[in-house]
Amino acid sequence: MNDKHIMHLDLDTFYVSVERKIDSRLKARPLLVGGTSDRGVVAACSYETRGYGVHSGMSMKLARQLCPEAVVIRGNAGTYSKHSDEVTEIIKEQTPLFEKSSIDEFYADLTGMDRFYGCYKFATEMRNKIIKETGLPISFGLSINKVVSKIATGEAKPNNQLLIDYGTEKSFLAPLSIKKIPQVGDKTYQTLRHLGIKKIHTVQEMPQEMMINVLGKNGSLIWQRAQGVDNRPVVAFNERKSISTERTFDKDTIDIKKLKSILIAMTENLAYQLRRGDKLTACINVKIRYSDFNTYSKQMRIPYCSADHILIPRILELFDKLFQRRLLIRLIGIRFSHIVSGNYQINLFDDSEQAINLYNALDKIREKYGDRTVVRAAGMEAKTIGRMHNPFNGLPPVVLAHRKQ
Ligand SMILES: [Mg+2]
Numbered sequence: 486m487n488d489k490h491i492m493h494l495d496l497d498t499f500y501v502s503v504e505r506k507i508d509s510r511l512k513a514r515p516l517l518v519g520g521t522s523d524r525g526v527v528a529a530c531s532y533e534t535r536g537y538g539v540h541s542g543m544s545m546k547l548a549r550q551l552c553p554e555a556v557v558i559r560g561n562a563g564t565y566s567k568h569s570d571e572v573t574e575i576i577k578e579q580t581p582l583f584e585k586s587s588i589d590e591f592y593a594d595l596t597g598m599d600r601f602y603g604c605y606k607f608a609t610e611m612r613n614k615i616i617k618e619t620g621l622p623i624s625f626g627l628s629i630n631k632v633v634s635k636i637a638t639g640e641a642k643p644n645n646q647l648l649i650d651y652g653t654e655k656s657f658l659a660p661l662s663i664k665k666i667p668q669v670g671d672k673t674y675q676t677l678r679h680l681g682i683k684k685i686h687t688v689q690e691m692p693q694e695m696m697i698n699v700l701g702k703n704g705s706l707i708w709q710r711a712q713g714v715d716n717r718p719v720v721a722f723n724e725r726k727s728i729s730t731e732r733t734f735d736k737d738t739i740d741i742k743k744l745k746s747i748l749i750a751m752t753e754n755l756a757y758q759l760r761r762g763d764k765l766t767a768c769i770n771v772k773i774r775y776s777d778f779n780t781y782s783k784q785m786r787i788p789y790c791s792a793d794h795i796l797i798p799r800i801l802e803l804f805d806k807l808f809q810r811r812l813l814i815r816l817i818g819i820r821f822s823h824i825v826s827g828n829y830q831i832n833l834f835d836d837s838e839q840a841i842n843l844y845n846a847l848d849k850i851r852e853k854y855g856d857r858t859v860v861r862a863a864g865m866e867a868k869t870i871g872r873m874h875n876p877f878n879g880l881p882p883v884v885l886a887h888r889k890q
Contacts, residue, residue, distance in 0.1 A: 490595040490604040490627065491719060493634035494612070496572065497622040497643045499589035500529035503568050504558050506620045515555040517548050528560050532643060562788035566767060569789070571619050579611050584719045587826040588765070588789055592631055594719040605648050612646060628654060632715040636665050654713030659686035666710045668703060676700065685711045728755055729770075731818025737776040739813050745801060751819050752793060752800045757851055759791035759821065760844070766790060766821035771803040774816035783807045784820075789827060792844070 496502065500518040505511045515533040519526050525545040537552040549557065569588045576583050576591055583593040593611075595604040608627050615623050626637025628649035636658065641647035649657050663669050663677055663685055676699065682688060688696065688711035696704035709715070730751050738744065748771070759766060770784035783803050790796060800819055808814075 488596060489629045490599060491630050491634050492593040492595055492604070492608050492625055492627045493631065493638045494576070494591045494593070494615075494623055494625045495635075495638045495642070496569075496589035497624055498529055498531055499569075499621075500560055500565055501531045502621045503565055506568075507564070511556060511558075515552055517545065517552070517555045517557045518560045519545055519557075521545065521557055521559040525559075530555075562790065566788040568619065568621065572615055572621065572623070575615050575618060576611070579614070582719055582721055584721065585825050590826075592634070592719045595627075609646060616644075630713070630715040631717050631719070632667065632710050633657070633713050635667060636661065639665060655689060658711060658713055659684065659689060661685050663688060663707075663711075666707055668707050668710060673700060673703065673707070726824050727820050727822035728758055728824070729818060729820035730755060731772065731816060733774075733816045734814070737813035737815045739811070741808075744808075744814060744817060745804065747817060748800050748804055748819065749797055751817075752797050755819065755821055756791055756793045756796050757848060759824070760848055761852070763826055764791060764824050765827040766796075767823035767825070768821070769796065769799060769803065770820040770822065771800055771807055772816070772818040772820070773804070773807055773814055775810060776813040776815050778815070780816075781807055784822075786823075789825065791827075 501516050504516060504518060513533070514531075515537075516531040517527055517534060517539070518530070519528040519541075522545070527539065527541050527543050527545055527548045529541055530539045530548065534548070534552045534555050539548045539552050539555075545557065549555065565588060572589075573585055573591075576585075576593060580593040580595065581597075583591055585591055593608075595607060598604050598607050605627055608625055612623055612625055615621070622644035624638050624641045624644060625646045626634040626639075626641060626649065627647070628634045628637055629651055633649055633654045637647040637649050640661070658665075661684065663682060664674055666685065669677070677683075677688075680699065682691075688708060691708070693705060693708045696708040698704070700707065732747060732751075758764075766787070767789050768784055768786050770782055772780065772782035774780040783806055785799060785803055787796075787799060804817075
């Protein structure tokens with residue numbers, strides 16, 4: 486007996502839709518959003534460009550060559566964050582339990598609503614409300630769990646909806662490509678294709694052990710997803726969900742250079758934690774405690790971000806605003822909240838492929854040798870800010886242990 490009704494919502498070609506909302510002349514024209522220099526990267530592209538072989542993540546130079554008639558627009562993280570918030574507000578008003586899983590994706594648990602309303606009717610009305618009030622196209626899938634609904638949304642697109650009736654999950658998935666399973670990345674896809682596996686149906690018929698032999702633990706997960714099994718709950722979106730770090734000094738200090746150096750190191754480290762978990766923050770907070778134990782903090786809403794070079798100046802700006810009393814400082818700390826999943830390319834509209842590669846390279850070194858192996862020169866004075874484990878790992882972010890030193 487099924488008792489779950491999980492809805493997945495995904496804004497269609499989100500950045501493109503926002504640009505078209507702002508300038509209606511862009512409707513029906515092929516559109517590329519991203520870094521506009523030759524070294525920039527495509528962050529989003531309209532459906533019209535896809536026939537030319539354009540996809541997000543490719544270099545803007547190549548995309549322009551493939552689709553010369555496309556209009557190219559430099560993305561704006563602030564504008565997209567604002568529109569994302571508008572949609573979030575509507576979903577928050579309408580549903581008792583929802584999860585914002587990325588800047589343009591949501592899950593809502595509608596379980597229980599069927600008794601007095603009918604989930605599909607409710608979901609349809611919510612989608613219409615979002616489209617009417619924000620002017621942005623959005624698609625949804627509705628089924629008994631997250632993975633089936635997410636795949637259903639993908640099948641519904643563009644700008645449509647799909648209900649998968651209870652009991653039909655397996656037959657819905659069977660004819661689809663294994664690529665549609667979220668856990669199947671490029672590498673896994675190639676491995677499975679070499680084994681002659683193309684459709685989800687084939688995986689459904691295989692013994693689970695065979696998938697485990699080929700792909701290990703991930704194979705077991707993929708096998709379950711192929712059967713339409715997913716027990717992950719919808720995790721409530723909580724704006725207080727955060728990661729933080731702070732330091733109490735043995736000896737109170739007023740050495741501004743040292744304090745800023747520590748803030749830089751802390752920001753670098755938390756930003757790395759965000760990137761490692763494919764997360765973005767939209768709210769940053771700095772806290773100071775003076776030697777008289779009075780504590781002050783200041784926060785700032787920012788466009789979704791996980792790039793140190795954007796976060797550091799803002800953290801320092803908050804500190805400058807906050808540090809008003811010329812008193813010794815006993816503790817400083819920073820916190821990132823309003824965390825959602827998302828790729829940090831969103832911060833790199835102005836930057837090049839090289840900048841993205843640099844972040845990737847530095848993060849690989851941190852992954853391998855420890856998270857303080859590469860640091861900004863300005864943050865080097867902070868000898869230790871505490872080692873952390875990946876706070877995400879598929880789990881909701883946790884508040885990191887506060888360290889004394
Ligand atoms: Mg989307």
